[in-house]
Each structure stands twice: as C-alpha cells, then as structure tokens.
Amino acid sequence: MKEEKIKGKMSVHICNYKRDGENCIEKGSKDLTDRLKKWAKEETDKEIRVFRSGCLGQCSDGIAIACYPQRTFLLNVKESDYKEIRNQLLEELEKIKLG
Ligand code: FES
Structure with missing residues (x-):
C-alpha cells in the first residue's frame, strides 16, 4: 500500500450515473461535468478538482454534486x-x- 497527498484544495464529485428512473445523466450531468472539469483545470490552477462519480444517493434531486472538504451537496442542479x-x-x- 502507498499513501500520497491528494492534489488540490477542493474536490467536486458530479454524479454521472444512469439507472432506471430519475438519474443525473439524463438531466445533463455529462456535459456539465465536461465543462466544469475543463474550467477547473484551466482556470483554478488545479486547486479545484472535478470528478465524475457514481450515484450519490440523491437521484430525485439530481443533478447532484458533492463538494469536499465542505461536505455539502448541490442539488437540483441544471446545466444552465x-x-x-x-x-x-x-x-x-x-x-x-483563508482557513
Ligand atoms: S443518479 Fe445521480 S444521485 Fe443517483
């Protein structure tokens, strides 16, 4: 096993899960993730890192985004x-x- 420091100060996990019933992919999470990944990489000097995630358990309130270290969800997110x-x-x- 190897331990390594995670780069960046904030990680943003956007649900890109598709399942029967309501899901974030069908609400446009893929395109939103692509745009935010590009922006974070180019504009935040990689201090914000954006990841595609599996289901965050908030399907009826998707698109769902989990933010760390704040430990908050952004819910009912739209591409707009x-x-x-x-x-x-x-x-x-x-x-x-600022700490
Ligand atoms: S499908 Fe996105 S939170 Fe479950």
Whole structure:
C-alpha cells in the first residue's frame, strides 16, 4: 500500500450515473461535468478538482454534486447553473484558503 497527498484544495464529485428512473445523466450531468472539469483545470490552477462519480444517493434531486472538504451537496442542479456553480466554488475556495 502507498499513501500520497491528494492534489488540490477542493474536490467536486458530479454524479454521472444512469439507472432506471430519475438519474443525473439524463438531466445533463455529462456535459456539465465536461465543462466544469475543463474550467477547473484551466482556470483554478488545479486547486479545484472535478470528478465524475457514481450515484450519490440523491437521484430525485439530481443533478447532484458533492463538494469536499465542505461536505455539502448541490442539488437540483441544471446545466444552465454552470456560471453560478463556478462562482460558488470560487467563493468556497477562497474561504478554504483563508482557513
Ligand atoms: S443518479 Fe445521480 S444521485 Fe443517483
């Protein structure tokens, strides 16, 4: 086993799960994830890391996003919330940096 420090100050996990019934993929989570991954990599100097995740157990409230270290969910997210999510993540990042 090997232990290594995780890079970045914040990790954002976006559900990209498809199952019968309500699910985040059918609500557009793939495109939203692609856009946020690109933005985070290019604009946050990799301080925010965006990951595709499996089901977060919030299917009826998807698109679901889990944010760490804040340990918060963003729920009922729409693709059109892209700019608002970016702004919120940047605000959270500043709070984390200030301690
Ligand atoms: S399918 Fe996205 S939270 Fe379950």
